[in-house]
Amino acid sequence: MLVLGIESSCDETGVALYDTERGLLAHHLHTQMAMHAEYGGVVPELASRDHIRRLVPLTEGCLKEAGVGYGDIDAVAFTQGPGLGGALLAGSSYANALAFALDKPxxxxxxxxxxxxxxxxxxxxxEFPFVALLVSGGHTQFMAVRGFGDYTLLGESVDDAAGEAFDKTAKLLGLPYPGGAKLSELAKLGRADAFQFPRPMLHSHDLQMSFSGLKTAVLTAVEKVRAENGGDIPEQTRNDICRAFQDAVADVLVAKAKKALLDTGFRTLVVAGGVGANWKLREEFGRLSVQKPSEKGQKKPPVERVNVYFPPMAYCTDNGAMIAFAGAMRLQEQQEAGGFNVKPRWPLTEIVRAE
Structure with missing residues (x-):
């Protein structure tokens, strides 16, 4: 089955073709980063209009690359939510109209x-089962994944998500939009222990997370630095703050990941979403292991290796390939065809195994 995937939840327009026998055939993406940079953040109306302009050319580019035509498509998958309402509607309208014209689900x-x-x-x-750490945009969640459609929420951020904290901290430091990636690059130049920021909820004994307090700690440090330097932030000091902030986020996520693995008994971790492209997280999770709690009479509990998987870098940001793939899985599970409506707020916990 050949599935066309449409992604338009925020500021990237993604289109892809996935074949259940041959795999991913084509994947085209347009980012609106340059357009929104002028405003310092995503402008929903502009995002929606740009999706409309890009969807047809991107689709035709995918078809040409894959060497297939519209008539070869067996189903059209689209992002129903969560995301920006207008942006989601752009993708939904296009997907439903195309599917109707082709008489496909x-x-x-x-x-x-x-x-x-x-x-x-x-x-x-x-391989299933695994613990998934979703760090995408406004979401930071740990999920127990026992199979396709079989997801259990283990814990999540109670305020700012990790990605939001990255972008807001970057803005505090005067970095251009989108600042999270730039902050990560500058962190490579920072000195260890130049600043010490809190690790919120590190010892909360659960899998809940909080990053708003960390952001406030950075704000306090920035205001102090500016007061001492005539309103400026010296370049090295800025790099040091980036390093300290990123280290704090990484420490929290790694500690929580270890707890999630111990709680579930799983030994496979999947890290997905935009923040999953962060070099520090990839470095820390790349050497992840867990140590079981000591049992009575046991001198030293065993250390167990964890298998960690990241998506290819091209699929960390929003993209059509992941939507085409998920759509193909849903189609194979014989999920009933959806409709035109979108769900800007849609908890992942509402997704259940298709019967």
């Missing part, structure tokens, strides 16, 4: 399910 896909399954597009794929 249309498959609504949860954006976060797309991210969660994106590591399955890599050559080395994780």
């Amino acid at each position: 249309v498959i609504p896909v949860h954006h976060l399910e797309g991210h969660l399954l994106s590591p399955l597009l890599a050559e080395e794929k994780p």
